[in-house]
Amino acid sequence: MGTFDVGGSQLDTSWFLLLGAVLFAMGTAGVLVRRNPLIILICIELMLNAVNLTLIAFSRQLENLEGQLFALMTMTVAAAEAVVGLAILVDIFRVRDVEDVDDLSELKG
Amino acid sequence: MAVAVFFVAALLAIAGGIGVISFRQPIRSVLSLVVVMLALSVLFLLLSAQFIFVVQIIVYAGAVMVLFLFVITLLGPARESGRGRLRFQAGLSALFVIALLGLIYAMFQGVHYRQPEQADLAVFGTVQSIAVGLFTSYLYPFELTSVLLLIAAIGAVYLSRKDES
Numbered sequence: 001m002g003t004f005d006v007g008g009s010q011l012d013t014s015w016f017l018l019l020g021a022v023l024f025a026m027g028t029a030g031v032l033v034r035r036n037p038l039i040i041l042i043c044i045e046l047m048l049n050a051v052n053l054t055l056i057a058f059s060r061q062l063e064n065l066e067g068q069l070f071a072l073m074t075m076t077v078a079a080a081e082a083v084v085g086l087a088i089l090v091d092i093f094r095v096r097d098v099e100d101v102d103d104l105s106e107l108k109g
Numbered sequence: 110m111a112v113a114v115f116f117v118a119a120l121l122a123i124a125g126g127i128g129v130i131s132f133r134q135p136i137r138s139v140l141s142l143v144v145v146m147l148a149l150s151v152l153f154l155l156l157s158a159q160f161i162f163v164v165q166i167i168v169y170a171g172a173v174m175v176l177f178l179f180v181i182t183l184l185g186p187a188r189e190s191g192r193g194r195l196r197f198q199a200g201l202s203a204l205f206v207i208a209l210l211g212l213i214y215a216m217f218q219g220v221h222y223r224q225p226e227q228a229d230l231a232v233f234g235t236v237q238s239i240a241v242g243l244f245t246s247y248l249y250p251f252e253l254t255s256v257l258l259l260i261a262a263i264g265a266v267y268l269s270r271k272d273e274s
Contacts, residue, residue: 002220007110008110009112017217018214018217022210023145024213026126027129028209029203030129032198033198038177038180039129042135042142049149049169052149053149056153056161059156059158060158060233062226063225063226063230063233065242068234071161073254075168075169077257079168079172083261084265090180090268093184
């Protein structure tokens with residue numbers, strides 16, 4: 001249970017799931033610790049990639065293609081998120097000098 | 110053989126992930142993320158997802174990362190200021206991340222896999238099988254993603270236009 005065959009050798013699905021979890025946790029750490037808004041966006045991309053790995057690992061284990069289709073949708077959403085997020089960032093940087101996400105705290109009131 | 114490929118790609122991905130969150134200059138973070146994406150694409154190939162493998166390299170490592178690089182060239186090499194205003198932020202974040210990882214790991218311990226659906230592995234994950242899925246049972250969500258991309262493109266153009274007034 002939980003293994004599948006690749007070219008004659010057995011791979012364990014839980015290895016892929018664990019790697020996905022570690023990458024997702026790394027992305028979370030980056031979002032929490034880093035202060036440059038650009039790097040926070042990069043870390044979100046890292047988290048989305050980790051989720052894709054998990055989806056595709058389950059897709060292979062269950063031999064069900066829907067996981068891969070869902071991963072494609074995730075990629076589309078990630079691309080849209082990167083485009084809009086970077087456009088917002090460029091707009092903010094053009095108006096004023098921001099070197100830290102803490103400089104963007106006007107909504108705090 | 111496949112096991113060795115898995116471990117090399119996994120180590121590369123983790124090393125790249127550490128690079129993403131620890132390099133000071135954004136350009137190095139972006140290049141580390143490219144390493145992560147290429148390593149993950151190798152893993153996708155191991156998971157017999159050939160089409161996703163190609164899409165990952167072309168769309169992600171190619172297009173999205175080039176977008177990030179363009180923005181970095183546009184904004185200049187901004188370095189991070191050393192300390193933030195919140196004390197204990199790093200410590201609390203580390204605690205939270207370890208708790209999150211522990212929770213996910215505990216969740217994996219309880220996973221019971223269903224019986225595989227005995228799909229035809231000769232065509233599993235090829236362009237043909239992906240296309241059959243996308244254009245039959247998932248046609249509606251597929252069309253919605255095109256609308257999503259159009260909205261994103263219009264939004265980006267709107268946000269980055271010059272003020273005429």
